[in-house]
Ligand SMILES: Nc1ncnc2c1ncn2[C@@H]1O[C@H](COP(=O)(O)OP(=O)(O)OP(=O)(O)O)[C@@H](O)[C@H]1O
């Protein structure tokens with residue numbers, strides 16, 4: 001693995017064996033995260049973003065789910081590269097929280113209501129660093145200060161219900177960062193917050209990333225947040241990556257029809273006036289994961305769909321030559337038309 | 340800081356204090372349990388002591404005088420000795436005060452060297468809280484038909500009645516908590532009861548063949564059972580021969596099915612299924628019937644008290660089902676909580692998650708339910724004694740005392756109402772436990788957390 005690579009996911013496959021059939025929630029996803037960068041994973045609900053992140057952490061509920069194929073190469077703090085899918089449960093526990101940390105969507109329920117926040121942060125610290133309770137509490141206060149909570153010493157003794165959602169998400173971030181992880185997985189960390197708080201939390205994450213130098217795997221379906229945070233973007237649809245590019249080219253020149261649909265469904269104040277473009281939602285719905293359409297899974301909703309071409313085989317993920325990848329048989333034509 | 344929640348400001352304790360009845364329940368229980376623990380000290384007489392002459396059977400409660408009849412002034416409490424006569428009509432003994440023998444002052448912290456006792460079966464002592472000098476007698480609650488002091492017997496009876504509930508409740512709660520917790524936490528994570536030979540790797544190399552042997556044995560047993568049924572069945576007519584053939588066929592099929600599964604795929608079992616089905620089976624056992632048969636099989640030369648504790652302890656063994664169900668439900672819901680997932684993502688192990696997140700979530704339910712189950716066992720004890728299934732003489736319990744009380748028929752309640760005192764103690768302790776449980780529930784109810 002390249003020196004600057006932190007994480008490399010290769011052809012990851014996660015299937016859920018339910019009573020109704022096999023749900024291929026993630027079916028051959030590959031991407032990488034470099035040291036210090038932020039990779040955003042976007043896609044509609046049910047496209048497999050959370051499952052991907054849980055698979056990296058090896059937290060897929062088994063049964064019914066299982067990682068059925070692929071590799072997750074990760075460079076630990078010690079510089080060693082390991083395939084996380086092959087580690088034992090005990091080895092994996094050492095990585096969770098210590099090398100890779102995670103924050104979740106729901107700050108309201110991600111903290112146990114019966115313990116004080118100080119207690120919970122200290123617990124996270126004591127799990128990985130052989131620190132005494134007292135030292136852990138001191139570090140916890142320091143972490144609260146770091147995430148911008150006023151009067152951190154006093155706040156340590158607060159119970160979660162005494163804090164607002166934004167504060168709790170700060171506590172979650174403090175907890176996640178307390179062991180200096182090299183990768184932070186944030187699964188829609190701001191979705192449950194209102195817009196101003198959302199901006200503050202994003203700002204905080206960016207600031208901390210610079211200070212600590214960690215990488216972030218940012219999962220969201222909010223493209224505005226992507227533009228704000230990400231260096232690179234992976235677009236997922238129905239368990240597969242359909243496009244991958246740096247953030248600027250992707251926003252300027254989206255190649256995959258699905259990406260274009262996503263971008264068009266975001267209100268853009270700067271364009272609305274001149275182009276009189278209407279907000280366009282992508283027609284149709286996310287396909288039932290049990291019965292994916294043949295060929296390109298997006299074809300029933302695609303306006304560039306060509307019968308006999310798109311619905312035969314799953315299009316390969318093609319390199320476009322300029323460091324981007326796209327999974328669409330017609331991407332060249334689509335690009336020409338736009339140019 | 341966190342530890343600032345001292346006892347004084349602890350919200351749970353504060354809420355509990357507001358529940359007056361619960362506080363009183365707790366105090367009464369404290370007194371009752373102290374009395375049972377130090378029964379020798381609180382009882383004026385040995386529970387089995389009685390006089391042959393003069394007999395004191397069915398003696399009413401001794402009257403305690405506070406006023407000196409001669410001076411009409413308040414005096415130290417004293418009692419008179421009594422004189423026995425037989426009622427010529429009912430032939431029942433009657434007792435009358437006999438001031439001629441003088442006053443017997445009630446004395447506190449008296450020593451009775453001729454009647455020593457032991458505390459917790461270890462410490463010997465003869466110090467008693469109160470008493471009167473012989474030949475005076477103080478029977479606070481009268482005597483039974485032998486003339487044994489009822490109050491002393493009640494105090495000693497509490498030792499059995501009050502602890503039996505705790506013992507059985509603890510047995511059933513330990514089991515219910517453990518098994519319900521396992522069922523809930525590991526629900527959906529089946530464990531392997533066997534591995535096909537193709538997957539004997541690592542630890543499976545040891546466990547695989549071992550479990551294999553077990554299942555092979557099971558298959559052989561099925562076959563053997565069927566064959567011996569055929570061999571032993573006496574009938575030689577076509578019908579019974581047909582039955583024999585059918586049984587052998589079934590046995591062979593069962594053995595074949597086991598072998599087939601054994602080699603094809605792992606036999607897996609969800610702990611949740613296993614435990615919950617067990618609970619259902621146990622719930623179908625008629626417990627009274629079980630108890631009677633258990634009593635019957637226990638050898639009679641064993642200490643009857645020990646037998647009784649064993650039997651009721653066994654009641655605990657079949658009483659854990661209800662709690663296991665509820666605990667399983669709580670654990671199942673806690674398991675899915677976001678904070679459990681978050682703890683996992685921080686690298687916490689199963690054991691840590693159970694200790695830190697799962698068990699505390701069941702704590703309030705368990706405490707409350709414990710305090711409401713114990714009175715059930717106290718009542719159960721009196722019911723069992725009533726049926727003659729409880730402790731036996733020379734030991735005593737409140738249930739046994741009540742049972743002895745009703746032996747004289749209805750007349751016993753009208754002629755000597757004091758024999759109902761044990762009932763009052765049962766009532767008092769059950770009520771107190773219920774109030775305590777009620778208060779604990781209100782105090783611990785998570786919905787009322789502020
Ligand atoms: N425990 C499970 N059992 C069965 N199927 C599951 C399970 N967890 C996830 N899936 C399936 O995996 C697919 C991907 O789910 P995932 O949670 O990754 O979506 P997502 O992209 O994170 O969506 P969202 O934006 O709503 O969070 C879904 O179709 C879902 O049905």
Ligand code: SF4
Pocket residue numbers: 256257258296297298299300302303304305306310315327328329330331
């Ligand atoms: S492959 Fe065909 S259907 Fe799929 S996105 Fe491209 S054009 Fe649309």
Ligand SMILES: [Mg+2]
Pocket residue numbers: 049050051187
């Ligand atoms: Mg999700």
